[in-house]
Structures are given as structure tokens and as C-alpha cells.
Amino acid sequence: MILDALKKRMYRENDKAPRRWLKELPAMVWGLRTQPSHDTSISPYFMVYGAEAVLPADIAFRSARVENFDKGKANEVRELEVNSAKEKWLDSCVRTAKYLAVLRRYYNRNVKERFFVVGDLVLKWKTNQAGVHKLATPWEGPFMIKEVTRPTSYRLAHLDSTDVPNSWHIDKLRRFYA
Known part of the structure; x- marks a missing residue:
């Protein structure tokens, strides 16, 4: 609120007084x-x-x-x-x-409550998007839910049963429809 009020009061065309x-x-x-x-x-x-x-x-x-x-x-x-x-x-x-x-x-x-169960297929948010085109999808996968670690946290595995490191929060996962 303070910044918004200051911007409205400070803006003047062609005036560049930085400490005003x-x-x-x-x-x-x-x-x-x-x-x-x-x-x-x-x-x-x-x-x-x-x-x-x-x-x-x-x-x-x-x-x-x-x-x-x-x-x-x-x-x-x-x-x-x-x-x-x-x-x-x-x-x-x-x-x-x-x-x-x-x-x-x-x-x-x-807000719709979401949850996954063991065996569901999901897409995972790409953590490193450097060098990716802006129209490319930010999701990678599919992965399979291997374990529910907490109500909103899941361990994933590749489809060939190799583990994906770390647990993933539900906000970083999306259901995959095959």
C-alpha cells in the first residue's frame, strides 16, 4: 500500500529526483x-x-x-x-x-482438494527450466506414485521402477491421463 501510494505521488514526466x-x-x-x-x-x-x-x-x-x-x-x-x-x-x-x-x-x-494413491500416474513440475522455450511444457513424466510420505507429499518412481530422488509436494504434481 505504501509503495502504491508513493508511486502515484512520485510519478512526474521528465523528473528524476531519486531521493524525493x-x-x-x-x-x-x-x-x-x-x-x-x-x-x-x-x-x-x-x-x-x-x-x-x-x-x-x-x-x-x-x-x-x-x-x-x-x-x-x-x-x-x-x-x-x-x-x-x-x-x-x-x-x-x-x-x-x-x-x-x-x-x-x-x-x-x-480450490478443489486433490490426492493421489499408490500406483497413480502423475506429471512432475520441471525444476530446471533454463534454456527451455517459453511455449514448451513445464511438466515432465509420467511417473508413478510409489509411496505416500505425508498427506500432501509423495515419493515417485519412473515407469521402469527406478526411484526419483526426494519427496514431491502435491502442488508440484499433476494427474497424468493415459
């Missing part, structure tokens, strides 16, 4: 820390300090928040904010849990 990002970084970090999160609807600043930050623009342009500040009621308002901070924090925890549940559902909808 150092001057822009504090403003970017401040902006990200005081901006409410989409997931929790609360800013990271609020999560740490229990109150929203007074931005420099609020002071410069005399916002309603700054104009209505009363030193006498400040302690009372601060006490009320401290009491409501835990409630807002718990609310943000609930929102985060809902957001993560949506992400989990989306991920699991597109």
Missing part, C-alpha cells in the same frame, strides 16, 4: 494510519490511541471539530471516548472476522 520519496514517505504513512480501513471501518490510529487523529488540514481550515473544541468539556469527552473505545475495538474484531470468512469462502470455492 524520503520527503514523501512520512505523509504517506500518516495518511494510511489515519484513513479508516475498508474492512473494519476504523483507522489504525484509532485502534492504537482510542481516538481519531486531528489532521493538520482540520487545524488549517478550522473544521467543526476544531471550532467546537471546549477545554472544559475535553476531559468528559475523552472519558466517553475511552469507554467507547473497547466497544469500537470489539466491533472491528467482528467486522474483521466477517471479512476473513468471506475471503475464506471465496478461496475455498475455487
